[in-house]
Amino acid sequence: MKISLFAAALTCLVAVGTTQSPKGNHYPHERSSHCKRIHQRKEWRQLDNGEINRYVNAVRKLNEGPRPTKYDNFVKLHLDGADAAHTHPVFFPFHRQFLRAFEVELQAIDPSVTLPYWDWSIDSRRPSDSPVWSTFGHNGVPDTHCVSDGVFAQWTVLNEMNGTRLHCLNRDWNDNTFLGPIFPPEYLEQTARDTDDYAVWWNTIERAPHGIVHAFIGGDMFDMASPNDPIFWLHHAFLDKLWFEWQSKNSATRWAYNGTNLDGTQARLNDTLPQYPNVRVRDVMLLNNPQLCYRYSDSSMVQGTGIATSVPVPSNATAPGPRRAPPSRRDDTASLTQDLPSAAVDQADKATDTNGRPIFAIGGANYRQHWDILYHNFTDRQQMPSNLASRSLQVPSPIPKEYLERMNYDLPSVRKMEADAATLIHAYNDLYAQVTNNYNCPSGASKPYISKTPLQAWY
Ligand SMILES: [Cu+2]
Numbered sequence: 021m022k023i024s025l026f027a028a029a030l031t032c033l034v035a036v037g038t039t040q041s042p043k044g045n046h047y048p049h050e051r052s053s054h055c056k057r058i059h060q061r062k063e064w065r066q067l068d069n070g071e072i073n074r075y076v077n078a079v080r081k082l083n084e085g086p087r088p089t090k091y092d093n094f095v096k097l098h099l100d101g102a103d104a105a106h107t108h109p110v111f112f113p114f115h116r117q118f119l120r121a122f123e124v125e126l127q128a129i130d131p132s133v134t135l136p137y138w139d140w141s142i143d144s145r146r147p148s149d150s151p152v153w154s155t156f157g158h159n160g161v162p163d164t165h166c167v168s169d170g171v172f173a174q175w176t177v178l179n180e181m182n183g184t185r186l187h188c189l190n191r192d193w194n195d196n197t198f199l200g201p202i203f204p205p206e207y208l209e210q211t212a213r214d215t216d217d218y219a220v221w222w223n224t225i226e227r228a229p230h231g232i233v234h235a236f237i238g239g240d241m242f243d244m245a246s247p248n249d250p251i252f253w254l255h256h257a258f259l260d261k262l263w264f265e266w267q268s269k270n271s272a273t274r275w276a277y278n279g280t281n282l283d284g285t286q287a288r289l290n291d292t293l294p295q296y297p298n299v300r301v302r303d304v305m306l307l308n309n310p311q312l313c314y315r316y317s318d319s320s321m322v323q324g325t326g327i328a329t330s331v332p333v334p335s336n337a338t339a340p341g342p343r344r345a346p347p348s349r350r351d352d353t354a355s356l357t358q359d360l361p362s363a364a365v366d367q368a369d370k371a372t373d374t375n376g377r378p379i380f381a382i383g384g385a386n387y388r389q390h391w392d393i394l395y396h397n398f399t400d401r402q403q404m405p406s407n408l409a410s411r412s413l414q415v416p417s418p419i420p421k422e423y424l425e426r427m428n429y430d431l432p433s434v435r436k437m438e439a440d441a442a443t444l445i446h447a448y449n450d451l452y453a454q455v456t457n458n459y460n461c462p463s464g465a466s467k468p469y470i471s472k473t474p475l476q477a478w479y
Pocket residue numbers: 098105106115
């Protein structure tokens with residue numbers, strides 16, 4: 021785990037986030053932006069009521085009229101492109117184009133609409149508690165699995181995995197009344213830091229964090245007709261955001277694209293997209309390409325069920341557990357790193373993933389750096405509602421075998437990803453617990469504060 025990349029990722033994200041900076045371009049084959057306007061895609065919780073209504077109305081309009089509706093045709097296109105566009109590197113480019121085509125249709129109905137995204141990592145402990153469901157409806161009802169609450173109650177869809185049959189929108193949550201835990205931000209962040217190899221990163225994200233959301237929501241989301249469920253667009257917009265953030269990490273990842281295509285050829289930037297013969301992979305690599313022209317909001321400060329906010333953190337005076345003497349100087353990084361509780365360092369140094377790779381790296385150096393990121397960088401006195409020290413992560417429930425088989429996801433490798441994720445999550449929970457018990461906050465602060473900047477790279 022290369023924590024040193026964390027800072028680099030930050031810098032890049034900030035630079036790329038401005039989207040229009042044609043001068044001083046370090047990437048010779050990039051054209052400067054031709055966007056007349058950059059649309060911002062926001063996290064669902066960042067929309068006001070007017071934005072929610074306009075988005076929902078536009079989506080519903082697309083599914084009106086004689087069948088197949090325009091909406092049905094999007095689902096059909098996804099089904100037709102399914103084999104090439106899943107379990108192959110074009111997964112991310114295809115879905116970027118697919119989502120943008122959908123957004124263009126919505127904007128033809130209402131130009132003020134942009135695609136929202138659902139940052140489900142915020143809700144990773146219990147995704148069914150997410151506020152998205154109060155609009156999109158909750159689980160399907162028993163027996164029929166028809167969604168019968170929310171704005172898509174009585175919504176009908178046409179396409180199925182094999183053929184057409186007009187049916188109600190179906191959901192079949194994995195735990196019946198709720199959705200079990202999925203992958204937290206810490207896992208997504210580590211996955212992004214871990215590799216600059218596109219094929220490795222895409223494979224990991226597609227199979228586990230992408231797949232689990234489809235599999236747990238179930239019903240129409242369980243197979244290649246998944247765009248039937250309007251939550252599909254918000255799920256995939258978040259995945260697209262993850263890709264954008266990974267691309268923004270450094271100069272190697274910006275244009276990284278590799279792996280093996282469906283036809284056995286090596287993946288190249290000049291490949292055309294499945295179902296979009298006029299669009300090449302290279303056309304959708306940058307969000308300021310003329311046909312894209314959107315950017316993503318920062319969702320790191322959005323509150324949800326994934327971040328515990330109610331558990332109080334002991335103040336300096338009352339914190340239980342072993343403590344070290346406070347250092348004489350608390351306002352620089354050096355003094356903070358010297359103040360590490362040795363037990364925490366020892367414990368973290370020993371933690372390994374299922375490959376035997378150290379999670380917080382050798383000698384505590386990276387752990388110390390991580391500590392700094394958590395505490396030193398976050399202590400700018402800007403009080404934020406989330407409280408890392410009381411954060412406790414849940415290990416994602418296993419993805420059902422039936423879903424993995426249907427998607428052609430290799431079972432042993434997904435099980436290994438799940439085991440690695442579990443190890444990482446336990447290590448983080450240990451770290452957060454150590455923080456609560458052992459850490460003396462810097463000058464004047466009675467508890468950890470979180471500042472906005474470092475969390476931008478939290479993925
Ligand atoms: Cu798909």
